[in-house]
Amino acid sequence: MKHAQCMKNIYAFLLRIIALAVFVSGILCMDARAQSSNDDSVSYWQLNTAQDHFWEPQCPTSPSIKDGLMLWMLRQKLTVQAYQTILNSEMNLDTKSAEKLQCTNYLPFLNTTDVHSIIGTQFSTYDIDAEQSDSLHKSIQQFWLWTAWQYRYQQWNFSLTTETSWRSDKQNAYSTIGNECMILAYIGYELNPAWDLIFLGGYEQRHMVEK
Amino acid sequence: MQPLFGLQARYQPSSRLKLLFGVPVVLAAEWTACENTDIGMEFLYTTESLCYIRQRLSNSVSISAQYHGSLNNSDATYFENSIYHQDNNHQITYNNITFLQHQIFASIDLKLYKDVGFSIGAGYNLRSNMSLYNNTNKVLDGIKSSDNFFINCSLQFVRLQ
Numbered sequence: 001m002k003h004a005q006c007m008k009n010i011y012a013f014l015l016r017i018i019a020l021a022v023f024v025s026g027i028l029c030m031d032a033r034a035q036s037s038n039d040d041s042v043s044y045w046q047l048n049t050a051q052d053h054f055w056e057p058q059c060p061t062s063p064s065i066k067d068g069l070m071l072w073m074l075r076q077k078l079t080v081q082a083y084q085t086i087l088n089s090e091m092n093l094d095t096k097s098a099e100k101l102q103c104t105n106y107l108p109f110l111n112t113t114d115v116h117s118i119i120g121t122q123f124s125t126y127d128i129d130a131e132q133s134d135s136l137h138k139s140i141q142q143f144w145l146w147t148a149w150q151y152r153y154q155q156w157n158f159s160l161t162t163e164t165s166w167r168s169d170k171q172n173a174y175s176t177i178g179n180e181c182m183i184l185a186y187i188g189y190e191l192n193p194a195w196d197l198i199f200l201g202g203y204e205q206r207h208m209v210e211k
Numbered sequence: 212m213q214p215l216f217g218l219q220a221r222y223q224p225s226s227r228l229k230l231l232f233g234v235p236v237v238l239a240a241e242w243t244a245c246e247n248t249d250i251g252m253e254f255l256y257t258t259e260s261l262c263y264i265r266q267r268l269s270n271s272v273s274i275s276a277q278y279h280g281s282l283n284n285s286d287a288t289y290f291e292n293s294i295y296h297q298d299n300n301h302q303i304t305y306n307n308i309t310f311l312q313h314q315i316f317a318s319i320d321l322k323l324y325k326d327v328g329f330s331i332g333a334g335y336n337l338r339s340n341m342s343l344y345n346n347t348n349k350v351l352d353g354i355k356s357s358d359n360f361f362i363n364c365s366l367q368f369v370r371l372q
Contacts, residue, residue: 182215184215194222194224196220196222197218198220198233199219200217200219202215203212203213203215204212204213206213
């Protein structure tokens with residue numbers, strides 16, 4: 001019965017997603033005339049890539065990104081993601097459902113000088129529910145803060161990033177809470193408009209304790 | 212405190228081709244193979260790999276197919292050093308877990324306005340392999356999960372110049 005209920009919840013979630021897609025498609029059709037030129041559209045798709053590594057601060061230059069100013073503007077990206085899955089692990093011979101909600105935002109601070117900075121935040125919550133009472137029930141909440149400063153001097157780029165996260169991790173038996181800190185420095189050198197070399201180094205520290 | 216070091220090289224001869232390689236990103240590439248087709252791949256040192264193909268159907272709509280593989284250990288997995296197993300009425304706490312997961316994924320991406328995008332997709336988590344360690348000893352190996360289905364949607368704001 002619980003499995004049937006779980007599947008029913010999944011189907012209801014799917015229906016909501018489909019309804020949302022239909023709604024969005026309607027907006028899309030109405031907005032078709034207002035769309036920008038094809039060149040802008042191609043640029044949009046090339047920037048809105050699944051591989052954010054290309055736009056991390058350690059890669060500040062390219063033929064299409066001539067200065068750090070535009071890089072920071074690119075990073076103004078907000079992603080809200082809902083995720084649902086059925087885990088059927090043989091470990092507990094149990095069916096589990098999981099949901100993840102994540103919100104990420106990058107806020108750039110643009111200066112007219114060669115120094116630019118950016119703050120990124122992320123909140124995510126992840127829950128696993130299971131049919132059996134003695135099986136895994138798990139809930140994770142995490143808040144993440146990322147900061148970066150960049151300084152450009154001729155072909156040199158210097159970036160310093162900090163990454164801090166607070167995490168609460170609860171499950172049947174016990175829960176842990178803690179934080180993680182990471183600090184990284186990047187030194188980039190633009191050999192020519194096509195080639196960049198980036199050296200990075202830093203420290204990471206993690207501390208989780210049982211509650 | 213754990214020190215971290217890396218060296219990357221980036222090569223972008225044009226906006227149609229981007230290459231990044233070194234450590235920790237062993238190799239990442241994006242290539243606009245045809246006018247409306249993007250192909251990409253990424254391989255991170257020990258942890259993650261993905262490849263995808265994206266077809267732009269119009270200025271506002273694209274579809275993509277993606278493979279994503281991730282190898283998590285106890286530091287990175289959702290089950291971070293707190294999963295336990297009920298075995299013969301004994302509860303065992305594992306300190307270390309490695310978890311290999313393959314995903315295949317398809318999505319529809321919509322460009323709603325100049326800077327706003329929305330995507331919706333669905334995929335499969337393929338059978339995964341999990342190894343559990345108690346302190347330094349491997350306790351269980353070869354635990355496999357069944358295939359399972361997932362869906363997601365996202366909203367993006369990407370600021371163009």
